[in-house]
Amino acid sequence: MSVYFTEDHEWIKVDGDTGIVGISPYAAKQLGDVVYVELPEIGREVGKGDEAAVVESVKAASEVYAPVGGEVIEVNEKLEDAPETVNASADDEGWFLKMKIADASELESLMDEAAYKTYCDGL
Amino acid sequence: MSELLKTKLHAKHAALGAKMVPFAGYDMxxxxxxxxxxxxxxxxxxxGLFDVSHMGQCFIFADDGTFETAAKALEKLVPADIQSLKPGQIRYSQFLNDEGGILDDLMITRLGFEGHTHKLYLVVNAGCKADDFMHLATYMPPGITIDVADDTLSLIALQGPKAVDLLSQFNPAVKDMVFMTSLDIPLTPTMWCHVSRSGYTGEDGYEISVKHEDVAELTNMLLAHDDVEMIGLGARDSLRxxxxxxxxxxxxxxxxxxIEAGLFWSIQKHRRSADAGYKGAARVASDIADKTTKRLVGIQPEGRAPAREHTEIQDLDGNTIGEITxxxxxxxxxxxxxxxxxxxKFTKAGTPIQLIVRGKPRAAKVVKMPFAPHRYYRG
Structure with a gap:
């Protein structure tokens, strides 16, 4: 399984032709306490960079973008009742959705873990 | 863009690791x-301890040395009854334009300190203060002095149930003050402060006007207590x-x-007629009589999704009836x-409405405010 990151701080863990999407601990920290997460409907087709979910802190709402295009096949329903999971475990239990990746070549434009770390250090 | 202004506590905020943002021309x-x-x-x-030094503070007094002259002058610009203020008493009011629109909202205090009871002390919003001071300068008659205190005074707010025990350690006189009154007292033998039992969180607490050179020391004195934390503008907004x-x-x-903003309570009875003699009085009187105007109401969204500012409000038939502010x-x-x-016609508590959040209607209802009970100390 490989992990890729976007400049908007989403991650996608890829296993075969499916990917699990979440936001990085860096992003979760920047947002502050997450109080609400809006998840997409299962079966929705999203393009690379499309809004796939919404995450809201006390102060503001932010979009979560699809790192690559594909079809939403599962969402993390646990976040509906426990949105704080995003803060507690952004890189694991706080995942947002699972998708069937339409075009694996879109992963090539994303950062690997080392590149993402360098990217965050520069912010 | 011009450089952001800094309050006298700016270095303290930085030292505490605050996330700073531009707000009303200040780095807050x-x-x-x-x-x-x-x-x-x-x-x-x-x-919680708040730095609200970006707000505007000023004093108004008459050259003839009477409270009546100053009070009558200010009453031309605000709906509140000023003449009946007792020494030390505070009232909330608004500056209105000729059409009755709100130019700013403000706190007005009649000073209670012996020899100064003819003076009014005003606290106005940071974002409006330049316009407010110009408004005062334009409409105060000759013989009235407007003394803007931004160059000399800072302002901090100590809010919450522990505020009273904490502040009374420095001067026990603060204990018996009731909500919306003020005292001019020393908090150390050399630090005189203007202390108001007021605030904008719904909690009991104080707002303390203190000299610029003393504000860091006062802040450290209060923060030394385990129960006190500095609080930023984010929580100030959710609290209010x-x-x-x-x-x-x-x-x-x-x-x-x-009236549309639900501030009827802040306009004393004899100030509600069209001939009350202040800017906007006609609009206030007609809004009181007219049942067709919009009203500011509390709204409780169902479920967990927040509805932010500018969210469209619809009735159950899908007609637009208003907006979240x-x-x-x-x-x-x-x-x-x-x-x-x-x-x-939708203002009654319990009225079902819907909110259009990201294109989708969500159920909500009109409710009575506040959402958290006020805990003011009224004696």
Whole structure:
């Protein structure tokens, strides 16, 4: 399984032709306490960079973008009742959705873990 | 863009690790490392300390040395009864334009300190203060002095249930003050402060006007106590929203009259007629009589999704009936809370409405405010 990151701080863990999407601990920290997460409907087709979910802190709402295009096949329903999971475990239990990746070549434009770390250090 | 102004506590905010944002021309702390949620809850449970030095402070007094002359002059610009203020008493009011639109909302105090009881002390919003001082300079008659104190005075607020025990350690006189009164007293043998039992969080607490050179020392004195944490503008906003208090530039502005904003209570009985003699009095009187105007109401979204400012409000048939003006998550309420304007016939508590959040209608209802009970000390 490989992990890729976007400049908007989403991650996608890829296993075969499916990917699990979440936001990085860096992003979760920047947002502050997450109080609400809006998840997409299962079966929705999203393009690379499309809004796939919404995450809201006390102060503001932010979009979560699809790192690559594909079809939403599962969402993390646990976040509906426990949105704080995003803060507690952004890189694991706080995942947002699972998708069937339409075009694996879109992963090539994303950062690997080392590149993402360098990217965050520069912010 | 011109350089942001800094309050005298700017270095303190930086040292505490605050996240700073531009606000009304100042570089202000929006949150500290604790985060908005915990800061909010800490204020309701213990005590929060806020730097509100960006707000405008000024004094108004008459050359003839009488309170009556100054009070009558200010009464031309605000709906509140000023002449009946007792020494030390505070009233909330608004500057209105000729059409009755709100130019700013403000706190007006008649000083209680011997030899100064003829003076009025005003605290106005940071974002409006330049215009407010110009407004005063334009409309105060000859013989009235307007003394702007931005160059000499800072302002901090200590809010929350522990505030009284804490501040009374420095001067026990603060204990018996009731809500919306003030005292000029020393908090150390050499530090005289203007202490008001007031605030904008819905909690008991104080606002303390203190000399610029003393504000850092006073802040450190208060922060030395375990129950006190610095609180940023983020939690200040969620606290005032839960308390059902208007924020200028969001819930109220020149397009809104005090009656529409639900501020009827701030206009004393004999000031409600069209001939009360202040700017906008005709609009206030006609809004009181007219049942068709919009009203600011509390709105409780169902479910967990917050409805933010500018969210469209519809009736159950899908007709637009208004807009959210403040909305977010209420940490004490434990869910989303909002306020907004709706057409008059939808103002009754319990009225079902819908909110259009990201294109989708969501159920909500009109509710009575506040969302968190006020805990003012009234003696």
């Amino acid at each position: 702390p929006v949150q500290y490392p604790m985060g908005v949620m915990k800061e909010h809850l800490h204020t309701r449970e213990k005590a 929203l839960e308390a059902g208090l208007c924020l200028y530039g969001h819930d109220i502005d020149t397009s809104v009259s005090p 403040s909305g977010g998550f209420g940490p004490t309420a434990g869910g989303p809370v909002a306020m907004g304007f709706v057409a008059r």
